[in-house]
Amino acid sequence: xxxxxxxxxxxxxxxxxxxxxxxxxxxxxxxxxxxxxxxxxxxxxxxxxxxxxxxxxxxxxxxxxxxxxxxxxxxxxxxxxxxxxxxxxxxxxxxxxxxxxxxxxxxxxxxxxxxxxxxxxxxxxxxxxxxxxxxxxxxxxxxxxxxxxxxxxxxxxxxxxxxxxxxxxxxxxxxxxxxxxxxxxxxxxxxxxxxxxxxxxxxxxxxxxxxxxxxxxxxxxxxxxxxxxxx
Amino acid sequence: xxxxxxxxxxxxxxxxxxxxxxxxxxxxxxxxxxxxxxxxxxxxxxxxxxxxxxxxxxxxxxxxxxxxxxxxxxxxxxxxxxxxxxxxxxxxxxxxxxxxxxxxxxxxxxxxxxxxxxxxxxxxxxxxxxxxxxxxxxxxxxxxxxxxxxxxxxxxxxxxxxxxxxxxxxxxxxxxxxxxxxxxxxxxxxxxxxxxxxxxxxxxxxxxxxxxxxxxxxxxxxxxxxxxxxxxxxxxxxxxxxxxxxxxxxxxxxxxxxxxxxxxxxxxxxxxxxxxxxxxxxxxxxxxxxxxxxxxxxxxxxxxxxxxxxxxxxxxxxxxxxxxxxxxxxxxxxxxxxxxxxxxxxxxxxxxxxxxxxxxxxxxxxxxxxxxxxxxxxxxxxxxxxxxxxxxxxxxxx
Numbered sequence: 001x002x003x004x005x006x007x008x009x010x011x012x013x014x015x016x017x018x019x020x021x022x023x024x025x026x027x028x029x030x031x032x033x034x035x036x037x038x039x040x041x042x043x044x045x046x047x048x049x050x051x052x053x054x055x056x057x058x059x060x061x062x063x064x065x066x067x068x069x070x071x072x073x074x075x076x077x078x079x080x081x082x083x084x085x086x087x088x089x090x091x092x093x094x095x096x097x098x099x100x101x102x103x104x105x106x107x108x109x110x111x112x113x114x115x116x117x118x119x120x121x122x123x124x125x126x127x128x129x130x131x132x133x134x135x136x137x138x139x140x141x142x143x144x145x146x147x148x149x150x151x152x153x154x155x156x157x158x159x160x161x162x163x164x165x166x167x168x169x170x171x172x173x174x175x176x177x178x179x180x181x182x183x184x185x186x187x188x189x190x191x192x193x194x195x196x197x198x199x200x201x202x203x204x205x206x207x208x209x210x211x212x213x214x215x216x217x218x219x220x221x222x223x224x225x226x227x228x229x230x231x
Numbered sequence: 232x233x234x235x236x237x238x239x240x241x242x243x244x245x246x247x248x249x250x251x252x253x254x255x256x257x258x259x260x261x262x263x264x265x266x267x268x269x270x271x272x273x274x275x276x277x278x279x280x281x282x283x284x285x286x287x288x289x290x291x292x293x294x295x296x297x298x299x300x301x302x303x304x305x306x307x308x309x310x311x312x313x314x315x316x317x318x319x320x321x322x323x324x325x326x327x328x329x330x331x332x333x334x335x336x337x338x339x340x341x342x343x344x345x346x347x348x349x350x351x352x353x354x355x356x357x358x359x360x361x362x363x364x365x366x367x368x369x370x371x372x373x374x375x376x377x378x379x380x381x382x383x384x385x386x387x388x389x390x391x392x393x394x395x396x397x398x399x400x401x402x403x404x405x406x407x408x409x410x411x412x413x414x415x416x417x418x419x420x421x422x423x424x425x426x427x428x429x430x431x432x433x434x435x436x437x438x439x440x441x442x443x444x445x446x447x448x449x450x451x452x453x454x455x456x457x458x459x460x461x462x463x464x465x466x467x468x469x470x471x472x473x474x475x476x477x478x479x480x481x482x483x484x485x486x487x488x489x490x491x492x493x494x495x496x497x498x499x500x501x502x503x504x505x506x507x508x509x510x511x512x513x514x515x516x517x518x519x520x521x522x523x524x525x526x527x528x529x530x531x532x533x534x535x536x537x538x539x540x541x542x543x544x545x546x547x548x549x550x551x552x553x554x555x556x557x558x559x560x561x562x563x564x565x566x567x568x569x570x571x572x573x574x575x576x577x578x579x580x581x582x583x584x585x586x587x588x589x590x591x592x593x594x595x596x597x598x599x600x601x602x603x604x605x606x607x608x609x610x611x612x613x614x615x616x617x618x619x620x621x622x623x624x625x626x627x628x629x
Contacts, residue, residue, distance in 0.1 A: 056556060056620040077560055084558020095624070097550045099248070111237055112558035156557070 009062035037209035088157025092169035103137035127155040147178035259532040264579035266525040271592035293503035334371040336472035342423035349413035378440035384432025402462035404428035408436040
């Protein structure tokens with residue numbers, strides 16, 4: 001079971017005489033095989049929420065449980081392992097290593113996993129085929145279009161069989177057609193039983209998810225339907 | 232993939248990625264470490280020399296006789312066959328005088344023919360004569376105890392055979408460590424004058440003695456050998472190589488008077504304390520000068536290395552954050568940088584070992600290098616321990 005559960009989670013940034021409440025009393029749950037969109041205006045706390053879910057930021061209050069265990073109980077090494085095994089990240093700027101080719105970029109999570117090296121090649125070919133990038137293993141990110149880069153990032157997120165894909169504005173840098181293709185890939189991932197959390201301020205992208213939650217000034221609203229959200 | 236293999240792979244990648252800067256930094260560090268090692272070595276020699284000096288003068292002040300005459304006057308007396316008897320009488324008088332003495336003469340160069348291959352490798356070769364020259368140390372039997380020089384031989388036994396050595400006998404010789412691969416105890420070799428030496432043993436590697444008559448200079452013995460002074464014909468050279476350990480200079484005054492009475496050469500004597508103090512000052516000055524130069528080189532090398540690693544980390548920060556996003560631990564990223572620092576340290580230690588050999592100086596240098604590496608590593612540790620991944624990722628997102 002890989003349920004994500006946030007209970008009354010808050011995040012406050014402090015320092016140098018400022019205090020910003022990024023999240024306040026957030027209660028949020030993502031189950032297996034769910035595709036959830038987090039929407040809201042810029043600076044509302046969407047990305048902070050995603051980062052906390054993905055264990056690259058920590059809450060200042062409340063409890064975050066993954067698979068029933070509070071994250072605060074994990075050691076830094078266990079958190080790194082969890083980031084490696086449980087989550088796959090897809091970011092707006094793709095977060096690819098420029099000097100690595102597509103195959104090498106996809107290989108990164110495998111290097112920190114328990115997957116035997118002899119299986120890496122097969123896994124990489126498999127995920128590249130899933131995202132429609134077969135035959136492009138040797139291409140450097142600079143030789144790929146935005147859509148292709150995002151596909152490589154998705155392939156990297158999938159290669160270690162992560163239970164949850166966390167996508168921060170995954171279509172933000174892409175044209176509508178390519179964006180739709182990326183979302184179709186996410187739908188396919190959801191259909192395979194994994195959960196997908198997408199941060200977006202694009203209503204069309206949100207509409208493609210199973211449910212949408214809106215966040216404003218760090219406060220999470222009730223789940224909204226796409227139509228409600230637009231109105 | 233094995234974690235060590237992965238770090239090694241990253242190390243090669245990282246070095247390749249910034250090879251010119253890496254090599255520049257490496258050369259700086261190697262130079263600084265070699266200098267540091269040299270200074271440690273000099274400081275060790277200084278410290279050992281001072282210790283030997285204290286041991287030497289433990290029984291009283293050390294004096295040695297000086298000839299107060301022109302070279303021509305000295306030659307006239309020494310070459311005068313008719314005065315040989317008087318000279319022998321005077322030397323016997325000095326020898327019998329009841330004052331603690333030791334003799335060290337390392338002013339006579341001895342030639343060895345090509346038949347003695349080891350000498351070719353160790354001594355100074357003269358192409359014209361085809362001979363190889365070595366400057367042995369001709370010493371009194373108490374040399375080994377006075378100078379605390381040791382080796383694989385029994386000091387008591389060597390003293391006995393040195394004492395019993397007479398002119399015309401095979402002279403016992405204690406060889407420096409460099410000769411060890413070529414001879415064994417009991418072997419005989421012969422110099423160009425026909426004197427035969429029988430190997431009595433070998434000195435420890437790095438053995439040296441401090442010559443009281445030569446501004447307390449440390450004389451290393453690895454490439455030479457020690458033979459009894461008795462195997463040299465007694466003459467005035469032996470006299471000026473004689474050191475007298477006494478607090479009462481009346482004995483020396485008597486020797487000087489005796490020479491005068493016999494119409495031999497005018498003599499004087501010098502105290503060793505004065506020379507030792509001068510020597511101490513000179514060595515300290517040398518060390519301080521080198522330390523200043525080394526300090527500057529080391530400072531520049533440190534700045535250079537820190538700058539290199541800051542640039543390296545800054546240029547790879549995004550890559551590191553992506554790796555951490557994918558499951559790398561902070562420790563693994565810091566370890567990757569530590570590998571580079573360790574590689575530099577390792578190369579510089581190997582360079583120091585190649586130049587200076589295995590010694591305490593190299594060990595001290597390695598320790599300082601370790602501390603230095605820790606200083607350089609402080610920056611990446613601070614960056615990755617204090618900054619959450621998300622901030623690194625954000626500050627480098629394009």
